[in-house]
Amino acid sequence: MHYELCNLKKQITTAACVAGEGHIASAFSILDILWVLYKSILRHDPATPEAANRDRFVLSKGHASLGIYGILAQRGFFPMEELKTFAFASSRLGGHPDSRKVPGIEASTGSLGHGMPMAVGMALGLKIRESESRVICIVGDGECNEGSIWESAMLAAHHQLGNLTCIVDFNHSGDRALMLGDLSAKFRSFGWDVAEIDGHNHSQIETSLLPSGGSVPRVVIANTIKGHGCAEMENNPAWHHKAPKAEELEAILAQIK
């Protein structure tokens, strides 16, 4: 694993441990995607997080907030030290991200099924304004149970929002409730351009997220592993919403390699 990425995972895990709270495994599921997004794809400037010409990123699965906080801190939107305040009463960094508190957070999410339609609205607004900025959002596979995801899929295709890319973090954590079946076929039938990738392969992530230039919205089905990079957490439902106890921390950190 990339040294910086490995280090970031350790800082995220430590922050959750200090807070006694956090969806670490959900954050690890998307951390490679976020890493590539902010390193190679999204036009952004931490010094002017609201610059009109920025690309927009919406974390629709807001419970993976530790992932986006870690990346934003790593990119310089706020000090990495602040990660240790995660979920404290007066912290800017809550269990779900708040767009009015955290620089770089475009939408307050947490309730599933809200972020993607907000991203569609942003993309529509940018299209009306004839802006060249893009909108990229990440939804979870469990979140794809929500009707509003499919309402959004219809709207984005109908309004030809080629400036919108949706990434599905397909770690199969939703399978225990509803099997999604052939997600690529579903999106394709809704009129989307579909790419399917290994969500931990940086080269595949980057290629799939390059601008298409067309008028068709793109979905990237990212096959991921929940808790990726930490053996005990990988695909272990017990770690969905759990923080290591102080006495467990060292052993958990040692597993992140």
Place this chain on the structure above:
Amino acid sequence: MRKQFVTTIERLLDEDPRLVVLLGDIGVFAFRNAFKNHSKRVINIGILEQATVSLAAGLAKEGFIPLFHSIAPFVVERAFEQIKVDFGYQQLGGHFVSVGGSYDYAALGCSHHCPGDIELMQAIPGMQIIVPGHPAEFDALMMQSFAEGKPTYHRLSERSNNQAQNVVFGKAEVIQKGKGPVVITIGPFLDRVIEASLGIDATILYYTTLAPFDAETLRAHAGDGRILCVEPFYEGTLAASITQALRGQRIAFTCMGVPRRFLTDYGHASHQDAACGLLSADIRLRIEELLYV
């Protein structure tokens, strides 16, 4: 009132390039000229209220002023959580304009009734709520609230009072000042309250903005505290606002409005008025009760 809605919005579309109108597949014919003149900013979005409200929030994030129009139960009840989180929590500006509040669509049955919209919207901190009683009042209040950057709910009614009041956003109007009971009423119920009060030395306070609630005018005109609130939505919806405004004061407060049960009959709104005990004669009886308190 719906005709005025179109006229007002067409004017705002001409004047303000930030306005984007989202129709929930209703009012499409009425807005035909707006579709022609502002094809990018007037959209028949379809029948998907949850995504529409979140999409509207996305537009607001991009600096637009979204306006979503549909039937009250679908705007408010279907998409309530989206309004709460995406507009309320994120403090985004936008307008929600409903028709069919309470039993305006009486014949369509309970799925299309919505007496609970105001109570729900009141539960969202920062939500502004407007219930005009006349087309000209809708125009005035929309213009006054349009660019405030706050989420605002406008409840259009099928029935109007005969005469428009000179309404000001956030302020109640003193229609009549008397020495007897105080009657508070809202929007389209003003005419029947005036009729019910004929010959009674009552004070009539008229509210078209329900949130923020004008406590000051109520405190200044509460008299000896005998108060009746006549509401065109669920009875007791404004009880907390009224009693909180008059805290510390001895009051005899009562209210009447749409009863809290499903109205399973059909017919016209006037039939439901009678069934709900909301005719002028019913109101007069309740005012008279207060005369002997």
